[in-house]
Amino acid sequence: MQPATxxxxxxxxxxxxxxxxxxxxxxxxxxxxxxxxxxxxxPFGLAAVLSFTNxxxxxxxxxxxVGLDNYTDVLGDSGFWGAxxxxxxxxxxxxxxxxGLALLLAVLVNQKxxxxxxxxxxYFVPITFSLSAASIIxxxxxxxxxxxxxxMEVVTFGAFAPDWLNDPSYTMAAVIIVSLWAxxxxxxxxxxxxxxxxxxxxxxxxxxxxxxxxxxxxxxxVPGIRHQLFFVATITMILSFRLFxxxxxxxxxxxxxxxxxxxxxxxxVDTGFExxxxxxxxxxxxxxxxxxxxxxxxxxxxxxxx
Amino acid sequence: xxxxTLDKINKVYANGYHAIHDLDLDIADTEFLVLVGPSGCxxxxxxxxxxxxxxxxxxxxxxxDRVVNEVEPKDRDIAMVFQNYAxxxxxxxxxxxxxxxxxxxxxxxxxxRRIREAARVLELEEQLKRKPAQLSGGQRQRVAMGRAIVxxxxxxxxxxxxxxxxxKLRVQMRAExxxxxxxLGVTTVYVTHDQVExxxxxxxxxxxxxxxxxxxxxxxxxxxxxxxxxxxxxxGSPSMNLFEGVLTLGGGGQEGSLTLGSQTISxxxxxxxxxxxxxxxxxxxxxxxxxxxxxxxxSLASQPAEPHIHGEVSLVExxxxxxxxxxxxxxxxxxxxxxxxxxxxxxxxxxxxxxSPRSPIRPRQTAAVAVNSERISFFDPSTRLAIWx
Ligand SMILES: Nc1ncnc2c1ncn2[C@@H]1O[C@H](COP(=O)(O)OP(=O)(O)O)[C@@H](O)[C@H]1O
Ligand SMILES: [Mg+2]
Numbered sequence: 001m002q003p004a005t006x007x008x009x010x011x012x013x014x015x016x017x018x019x020x021x022x023x024x025x026x027x028x029x030x031x032x033x034x035x036x037x038x039x040x041x042x043p044f045g046l047a048a049v050l051s052f053t054n055x056x057x058x059x060x061x062x063x064x065x066v067g068l069d070n071y072t073d074v075l076g077d078s079g080f081w082g083a084x085x086x087x088x089x090x091x092x093x094x095x096x097x098x099x100g101l102a103l104l105l106a107v108l109v110n111q112k113x114x115x116x117x118x119x120x121x122x123y124f125v126p127i128t129f130s131l132s133a134a135s136i137i138x139x140x141x142x143x144x145x146x147x148x149x150x151x152m153e154v155v156t157f158g159a160f161a162p163d164w165l166n167d168p169s170y171t172m173a174a175v176i177i178v179s180l181w182a183x184x185x186x187x188x189x190x191x192x193x194x195x196x197x198x199x200x201x202x203x204x205x206x207x208x209x210x211x212x213x214x215x216x217x218x219x220x221x222v223p224g225i226r227h228q229l230f231f232v233a234t235i236t237m238i239l240s241f242r243l244f245x246x247x248x249x250x251x252x253x254x255x256x257x258x259x260x261x262x263x264x265x266x267x268x269v270d271t272g273f274e275x276x277x278x279x280x281x282x283x284x285x286x287x288x289x290x291x292x293x294x295x296x297x298x299x300x301x302x303x304x305x306x
Numbered sequence: 307x308x309x310x311t312l313d314k315i316n317k318v319y320a321n322g323y324h325a326i327h328d329l330d331l332d333i334a335d336t337e338f339l340v341l342v343g344p345s346g347c348x349x350x351x352x353x354x355x356x357x358x359x360x361x362x363x364x365x366x367x368x369x370x371d372r373v374v375n376e377v378e379p380k381d382r383d384i385a386m387v388f389q390n391y392a393x394x395x396x397x398x399x400x401x402x403x404x405x406x407x408x409x410x411x412x413x414x415x416x417x418x419r420r421i422r423e424a425a426r427v428l429e430l431e432e433q434l435k436r437k438p439a440q441l442s443g444g445q446r447q448r449v450a451m452g453r454a455i456v457x458x459x460x461x462x463x464x465x466x467x468x469x470x471x472x473x474k475l476r477v478q479m480r481a482e483x484x485x486x487x488x489x490l491g492v493t494t495v496y497v498t499h500d501q502v503e504x505x506x507x508x509x510x511x512x513x514x515x516x517x518x519x520x521x522x523x524x525x526x527x528x529x530x531x532x533x534x535x536x537x538x539x540x541x542g543s544p545s546m547n548l549f550e551g552v553l554t555l556g557g558g559g560q561e562g563s564l565t566l567g568s569q570t571i572s573x574x575x576x577x578x579x580x581x582x583x584x585x586x587x588x589x590x591x592x593x594x595x596x597x598x599x600x601x602x603x604x605s606l607a608s609q610p611a612e613p614h615i616h617g618e619v620s621l622v623e624x625x626x627x628x629x630x631x632x633x634x635x636x637x638x639x640x641x642x643x644x645x646x647x648x649x650x651x652x653x654x655x656x657x658x659x660x661x662s663p664r665s666p667i668r669p670r671q672t673a674a675v676a677v678n679s680e681r682i683s684f685f686d687p688s689t690r691l692a693i694w695x
Contacts, residue, residue, distance in 0.1 A: 204359050205392035207379040208463075209406035209453070219405070223396040 044289070051283035057276030070283035080284070083255070083262045084291070087241055090176065090263070094240040098180055099233045102187030107221070109188070110195045120192070124185040131245035134182040139165070139250055142174050165251055168260035175246045175261055182246075183239070187232045191225060198224035226304040234299055241292050244269070264288050308370035308460040308493055309335050310356060316364035317351050317517075325351045326517045328365070336491040338484065339522075340508030342498055344540070344646045348517040349497040350465055356495060357463050358382050369460055380409075385454035387464040391446045393438040393453075399425075400434040403452040410457075417456075424452040427486070444475050451483065455490060462487065462494040468503065480506060499646070501541050505529070513537050515643065535690040538595050538683055539642030544630060544658045546595040548640035550687065555588040564594060564682070567636030567655075572613045573679050583693045584684060592693075593640050593685040598630065600678040601659035603667055607676035614674050617657060622669055631659045633673050643690075 051070055055063045074080050109120045126134060141147045142164040149161040164174040198221060206216045222229070244265035248254045254270065255262030264284065272281020310333040317326035325348045333339045341349045354360035355367065358379035367374050374382055385406070393402050401408075403424055407417040425431045428448040438446055447467060454462050467483070468476045484507045487494050498504055504511045505525040513520040513528065513536070521533040525541075532538035539545045549566060555578060556562030562573040578584055604614050617633035639655035659675055667673050684693040 199390075199392065201388050201390055201392035202394060204357075204379070205386070205388060205394070205453075206405075207359065208357055208382075208384060208386045209457075210380045210409040212378075212380060215409060219394065223394070226396075 044285075047282040047285045050279050051286050053279045055279040055282075057273070057278055059276070063279075066279065070280045071287070073280060074283050074287065079259070079262065080264070080267055082259055083264045083267045086172070086259075086261060087243065087263050090172065090179075090243055091237055091240040093176055094179055095233055095237045097176070098184055098187060098236050098240070099229065101180060102184050102191055102232060103229070105184065105188045106191035106195055107217075110192055120188075123188055126182045127185045127189075129182065131182055132249055134178060135246045135249040138174075138178045138181070142178075142250070166257055168256075168258045171251055171257060171260045175243070175250065178246050178250070179240070179243070183236075187236060190228055190232055194225035194228035195221065230303055234296065237295060237299060238292055241288075241295070264291075309333060309368075310461055310493060310495065311368040312352070312356075312365065313368070314365035315352070315355060315362060315367060317348070317355060317360065318363040324517065326355070329514075329517075329519055331512060331519070331522065333493060333495060335493055338487050338494045338496065338507060338509045340496045340498060340504040340511045341514060342501055342504035342511055342540075343514035343520075344644050345499050346645070347514045349499070349514055351517075352514070353386075353463050353465050353495060353497050356461075357384055357386050383460040385457045385459040385462055387450045387454050387462070387467040389466045389469060391438075391450040391467075391470075393446060393449055395438055398435050398437060399430060399441070399449050399452075402438065402449055403430075403456055406453065406457050420456045421452075424456045427455070428452050443471055444479070447471060447479060451486070455486065458490075459492065462492050462496075464494065464496045466498055467496075469498070469500075476503075483507065502543060505541065511541075513540060515540075531692070531694055532683065533692055535593055535595075535640065535685050535692075536643045538685070538692070539647065540644055542597060544598050544660070545642070545647065546597050546683065547655070547657045548593060548595045548642060549635075549655055550591055550593055550638040550640055552589065552591050553584065553587050553594075553684070555585060564679075565637075566615055567638075567653075569615050569635065569637075571615060571677055571679055571682075573682070577680055577682070581684070581693055581695060583695050587684070587686075587693070591687055593687050593690065595683040595685070596657075596677060597681065598658045598660040600681045601657075601661075602676045602678075603631075603661045603665035604674035604676045606662055606665055612676040613679055614676055616672055616674055619667055619669050619671050619673050620656065622667060624663065627663065629661050629663050629665060629667075631661050631665070631667055631673060631675075632656055633659070633675070 052065055052067060053063050054061075054066045054069070105123050109116045109123065129137075143149075144161070144163045144166075148164070153161045162170045164170050202220045202224070203216055206220050211219060242265060243263045247261040247263055247266055248269070251257055251261055255266040265288070268281055268284040268288065271277050271284060310331070312329050312331040315326060315329040316324070318324050329352060331339070341352060343349055351360060355362050356369075358374065358377060362375050369382060369384070394405065397405065400421060404417050404421045407420065412420075421434075422431070425434055428451055430445065430448050430452060433441060433445055433449075438449065441449065447470070450467065454464075464483075468479050471479060480503055483496075496503075496507060505528075508525060510522055511525055511528055512522040515536050521528060521537045523531075528537060528541045532541060535548065539548060551565040553573075554563045556573060556575045557578060559575070561575060562578060564571045564573055602608075604612075615635065617635045619631055619633045621630075621632040623630040623632075633656070634654050635657055636653060637655045638653065657675075659673075661667065685691060686693060
């Protein structure tokens with residue numbers, strides 16, 4: 001938004017007040033612009049440049065241009081495609097699940113019932129933990145004889161108690177559970193604020209018109225919060241694509257077992273820092289950026305109209 | 307179509323506030339009943355209890371023969387028009403009007419026919435595809451009406467539906483709503499704080515104050531024979547002028563008299579014959595009221611024998627067909643209990659009289675005012691109830 005303000009001020013035939021408004025706009029925008037430039041634009045520019053070189057973290061050899069070698073390398077590597085697939089699966093599950101769960105929780109804690117404030121807090125608290133801290137807490141809970149399985153054994157009479165983190169068929173499920181737990185509260189708060197903005201009289205009008213609870217939800221609530229729902233879905237998609245902390249910390253080895261939780265971020269960190277191939281790692285970063293950019297643009301096509 | 311019966315209805319809000327006290331109302335089938343009173347008196351609360359949007363704390367509510375205390379709003383077969391219209395912002399006018407029909411699974415063709423008919427009656431045919439945000443205030447109001455009339459419900463409930471319109475549109479819609487209701491014959495409860503709306507629209511008007519029902523009657527009866535000081539002052543515009551004074555009884559060929567500060571108004575014997583109850587107040591203070599239209603410039607009065615009072619004119623408002631003359635007298639004014647009315651209590655009362663426009667009276671002159679003393683209303687000073695009999 002800031003650039004638009006600046007534009008307006010500058011283009012409208014420079015009366016003193018307009019010019020001073022433009023200056024004020026620039027002044028307000030500058031901290032954000034400077035920080036974004038310093039920590040986002042510049043590093044990304046550097047990465048883009050490095051992705052065309054054979055730069056290593058520690059190497060006696062001089063850095064040289066290698067053209068598209070890094071890209072053909074990465075794109076020819078089945079590890080990258082496996083990671084991308086994991087990312088897509090994770091996002092495809094987490095985006096609807098987390099948005100839906102956030103909506104459900106928001107509706108529940110929006111009820112005028114005793115204790116709803118307490119539950120709001122409980123659902124929001126995990127947001128204040130870092131993802132790594134959350135992962136470590138869940139390492140304990142997900143232990144084959146940990147709390148989750150103790151509960152599972154009771155409710156399924158012992159039929160279901162998998163070794164969550166060592167059995168490749170369950171690790172992604174475990175990662176999804178942790179991710180939902182750790183971040184659903186954020187989406188919930190956004191949707192809760194949206195719910196509270198839906199005029200009460202619309203619910204009353206719908207009730208008088210003959211709508212039961214479900215019809216009111218469908219015809220008043222959902223249309224009333226559709227912009228925020230879309231925002232939450234988009235944000236969830238982007239954030240879920242950055243899946244890293246959980247799959248780095250929880251499995252026996254990062255992205256494991258058997259690459260079941262390998263993701264592009266894991267590939268990137270592994271290639272760039274563990275193996276020191278900065279040039280190749282940079283090309284993964286650029287590809288990652290392009291994929292997320294594409295998905296975001298694609299998703300915007302579904303943005304609800306006014 | 308149905309009757310609506312409120313039987314000792316009470317409302318106590320969760321915070322302990324007792325908003326409605328023992329409200330009894332019998333609303334006849336096809337009747338247009340207006341619920342009127344100053345803001346905060348509980349009109350919306352009462353209406354919302356009929357709609358089922360507010361829980362009933364005590365008493366019994368019936369629509370037709372059915373007790374509806376525990377019936378959900380969606381099952382009460384009532385349509386409501388809200389003060390802010392409450393149109394669904396994402397739906398077109400067509401869908402807004404048809405929403406209830408869609409919920410009721412009315413066949414598409416039948417729904418379409420009814421929506422278009424409602425749109426025709428309300429002159430919304432051009433706007434059917436638009437969203438509420440693209441409509442003027444008056445058009446939104448019509449959509450809200452349309453949403454109610456397509457339903458053919460047992461009753462219409464309307465909560466100050468015209469209060470967001472400008473004065474001219476309000477007058478026009480007032481007539482249209484009343485006409486539409488008569489045509490459709492659907493029982494209607496209409497809430498307003500505007501007594502002019504109440505008087506012009508209602509078959510009967512129920513006056514509410516602080517959650518207590520004051521009087522239910524036809525507009526003319528409310529005006530001619532108000533039950534108490536509050537109704538007397540609330541109905542009519544400008545308000546009835548109220549004073550405290552001492553009554554001296556007449557009889558045996560003798561006229562009575564009434565004090566207005568240092569002046570006296572003679573009261574014809576006939577008044578005491580018609581209202582024998584006044585005998586009990588001989589020589590005692592009571593409250594009395596004179597409507598502005600029962601006064602006239604003495605120089606123009608049709609009956610020169612009418613008693614005159616005098617006062618200095620502070621303001622003359624010309625309304626074309628009449629003029630409103632404000633003048634001061636040294637009598638004790640009375641607070642009617644209407645929180646929306648401004649009464650400056652003290653030793654001087656400002657009297658408002660409605661004169662013929664031919665009156666030459668000007669501000670700062672002393673007016674000689676003829677009073678039609680047969681039409682004075684009397685009230686008990688402690689119970690504030692009217693003395694008609
Ligand atoms: N939800 C509520 N809780 C407590 N008091 C309320 C509530 N709603 C309304 N009231 C009070 O009840 C009284 C009547 O309100 P209302 O029916 O809206 O008045 P009206 O429609 O006549 O202006 C007011 O004094 C108001 O403050
Ligand atoms: Mg109200």
